Amino acid sequence: MTNFELHHRNCFEWLKEQEPESIEAVCTDPPFGIVEFLPHEIEKMRKGKGGVWRLPPMIGGSQRAPLPRFTTLTEKELAHVYQYFKEFGNCLFPTLTPGAHVLLAGTPMLQHLVQKGMAEAEFEIRGAIMRLYRGFRGGDRPKLAEKEFSDVCVTPRGTYEPWMLFRKPIAERTVAMNLRKWRTGALRRISTDQPLPDTLQSSKTPKVEESISGHPTLKPQQLLRILCRSLLPSGEGTVLDPFCGSGSTIAACKAIGYDAIGVELDHLYFSELNRNIDALAALYPFFKGDVLDAHLTGGVPKMRRKQKMQIELLQ
Ligand SMILES: C[S@@+](CC[C@H](N)C(=O)[O-])C[C@H]1O[C@@H](n2cnc3c(N)ncnc32)[C@H](O)[C@@H]1O
Numbered sequence: 001m002t003n004f005e006l007h008h009r010n011c012f013e014w015l016k017e018q019e020p021e022s023i024e025a026v027c028t029d030p031p032f033g034i035v036e037f038l039p040h041e042i043e044k045m046r047k048g049k050g051g052v053w054r055l056p057p058m059i060g061g062s063q064r065a066p067l068p069r070f071t072t073l074t075e076k077e078l079a080h081v082y083q084y085f086k087e088f089g090n091c092l093f094p095t096l097t098p099g100a101h102v103l104l105a106g107t108p109m110l111q112h113l114v115q116k117g118m119a120e121a122e123f124e125i126r127g128a129i130m131r132l133y134r135g136f137r138g139g140d141r142p143k144l145a146e147k148e149f150s151d152v153c154v155t156p157r158g159t160y161e162p163w164m165l166f167r168k169p170i171a172e173r174t175v176a177m178n179l180r181k182w183r184t185g186a187l188r189r190i191s192t193d194q195p196l197p198d199t200l201q202s203s204k205t206p207k208v209e210e211s212i213s214g215h216p217t218l219k220p221q222q223l224l225r226i227l228c229r230s231l232l233p234s235g236e237g238t239v240l241d242p243f244c245g246s247g248s249t250i251a252a253c254k255a256i257g258y259d260a261i262g263v264e265l266d267h268l269y270f271s272e273l274n275r276n277i278d279a280l281a282a283l284y285p286f287f288k289g290d291v292l293d294a295h296l297t298g299g300v301p302k303m304r305r306k307q308k309m310q311i312e313l314l315q
Contacts, residue, residue, distance in 0.1 A: 005261045012091050024236075025100055089123055100168045108162060123168060131162075135159065140154055141153060170184075221284060221296070229290060252281075
């Protein structure tokens with residue numbers, strides 16, 4: 001039986017009130033460029049007009065969901081990204097046990113600012129786990145000169161999303177001693193024979209998951225269950241998602257059997273959390289994040305009879 005708590009709060013304020021050294025891991029997808037989840041930008045996104053949220057071009061006649069555009073960020077806004085993550089790191093640091101790992105989803109162009117901010121807050125930079133998938137970022141020809149420069153792309157076509165990995169320094173002499181005392185300091189292997197790799201094959205969030213939550217940046221359960229599982233080396237402890245959005249991380253923890261805490265600022269997203277978590281956690285009941293390359297199919301529980309749930313191993 002897992003426990004989860006949900007808080008309708010600003011996570012910066014919430015973190016400052018928590019017991020020191022009380023949380024073992026963090027897995028979160030924070031606002032990448034900060035401005036995109038400010039109340040006035042969410043308002044514009046919900047109205048479908050103006051702001052940093054842009055509708056990408058139609059593909060095969062189907063309209064795609066709005067995406068935030070980070071190339072419009074000014075020098076001042078970029079400096080704010082760094083300051084934001086430095087402050088976030090400072091609020092988070094005391095709450096975590098020594099050796100606790102933090103996974104932050106990011107975007108390649110802003111990754112260095114996030115890492116700089118977290119390092120200033122005394123976290124160790126431990127590389128990143130790359131989610132490999134076919135995204136919509138980059139690969140375009142120069143605007144208004146597409147025909148003239150038909151063989152050119154301004155940036156490479158994005159096929160990965162970095163999940164930046166940080167660790168609060170261990171407090172004991174060795175990792176083994178830290179693991180014994182705090183249960184943290186390392187990552188859980190996929191299996192005894194297989195360490196966690198730093199690239200994970202992923203895909204777009206499946207339609208069945210999008211039909212549960214309309215959150216604009218919903219992450220897939222296949223990815224989140226692998227990531228969350230890896231964060232607690234002994235399988236014990238609590239995973240925090242301070243920017244929990246739809247509740248997808250909390251759902252992944254629930255499916256695995258981990259305790260979790262979610263914090264969300266927006267009233268509408270918060271009001272949908274309990275329902276989303278139950279429905280997302282009920283998908284793919286055999287998948288606990290301990291298989292790489294699992295191809296998940298199947299629907300919400302009421303569809304089970306018609307559409308048999310299965311995990312097909314591609315390898
Ligand atoms: C990128 S989304 C996370 C989406 C999540 N990965 C999912 O799968 O649903 C970031 C979320 O953080 C929330 N947020 C932004 N600032 C916050 C803050 N200071 N405290 C708590 N939540 C915040 C936003 O409302 C948004 O829902």
